[in-house]
Amino acid sequence: MDPAWLQTYRWIVENGDKRTDPWLLVYSPLPVTFIFLCYLFVLWAGPRFMKHREPVDLKAVLIVYNFTMVCWSAYMVHEFLVSSWLSGYSLLCQPVDYSDSPLAMRMAKVCWWFFFSKVIELCDTMFFILRKKNNQLTFLHVYHHGTMIVNWWLGVKYLAGGQSFLIGLVNSTVHVVMYLYYGLAAFGPHMQRYLWWKRYLTRLQLTQFVILTVHAFYNLFAECDYPDRMNALICAYLVSLIVLFSNFYIQSYLSTKKKSQA
Structure with missing residues (x-):
């Protein structure tokens, strides 16, 4: 009889989407776990390594990135x-198409690219x-980045x-706007007068979370062939x-505004 942890591991790796299993980082949870642990190590060791060193000039790197x-x-x-439109996706209830059809594979591939972007x-x-x-290394930053890959x-x-x-x-739509802001900001302080819309980035992010929470919450009660456990996890996370x-x-904004008016 195999130990429980080995049985769990086998279930995890053997019950995935057979279409995506061969793709980079997907089949086993070990690579993404290793990346996550390396991320935590860098968070711990990085500031200590840089403590007595000068900040690195990354202007060109940041602009390109x-x-x-x-x-x-x-x-x-x-x-x-395009994939959702051509496949006739429903915004209210859309099961996963596990077939090898071109559109199903196209959707699966962009899901992988989204994961890899994280x-x-x-x-x-x-x-x-x-x-x-x-x-900038706040709990919010670390929590958001670390959990998204998982x-x-x-x-x-x-x-x-x-x-x-x-x-x-x-x-992805929000990130077009967000990375555009960061890219422009990387050019230097002279760009700040054109970046008055920074606070609206946070509003945009909050709006996306509310929309997605309502969507997932609705599907907890709708009769849809999509796992309720995943919808519950999405709701809790959002x-x-x-x-x-x-x-x-x-x-960042309301408290600062009150202080400036005091």
């Missing part, structure tokens, strides 16, 4: 939109550390498509993000 992420996010918006976005944290912007590994492993496409579509981003918005 952020505008690359704009293009990548725009590509995913296009693929989510791995690449861990670079955001690395850049903060190298530039000694440790004030959540979307689960998505690609078991549910590459279906109504979870809406999360990828909405989040509510946590709403709380954290709301607190960030209040502390």
Whole structure:
């Protein structure tokens, strides 16, 4: 009789989407777990390593990185939109199409690209550390970046498509705007007068979380061939993000405004 942990591991790797199992980082949870643990290690060791060193000038790297992420996010918006539109997706209830049809595979592939983009976005944290912007390494930042790779590994492993496409579509749209802001900001302080819309980024992020929470909550009670456990997990996770981003918005903008008026 195999130990429980080995039985659990076998169930995890053997019950995934057979279409996505051969793709990079998908088949086993070990690679993404290793990435997550490395991320936590860098968070611990990075600031200590940089403590007595000068901040690294990453202006050129940040410009290239952020505008690359704009293009990548725009590509995913296009693929989510086209794949869902041509497949006749429903916004209210959309089961996963596990077939090997061209459109089903196209949707599965963009889900994988979305997951992989979350791995690449861990670079955001690395850049903060190298530039000694440790004030940006908040619980919100770490929680959001660290959990997204795990959540979307689960998505690609078991549910590459279906109504979870809406999360990828909405989040990729928001990231086009977000990385555009970061890309422009990377040019230097002279750009700040053109970036008055920074606070609206947080509002945009909160709006996406509310929309996606309502969507997932609705599907908890609708008769839809999509796992309720996944909808419940999505709801709980999005509510946590709403709380954290709301607190960030209040502390960053509303509290500051009150202090300036005092």
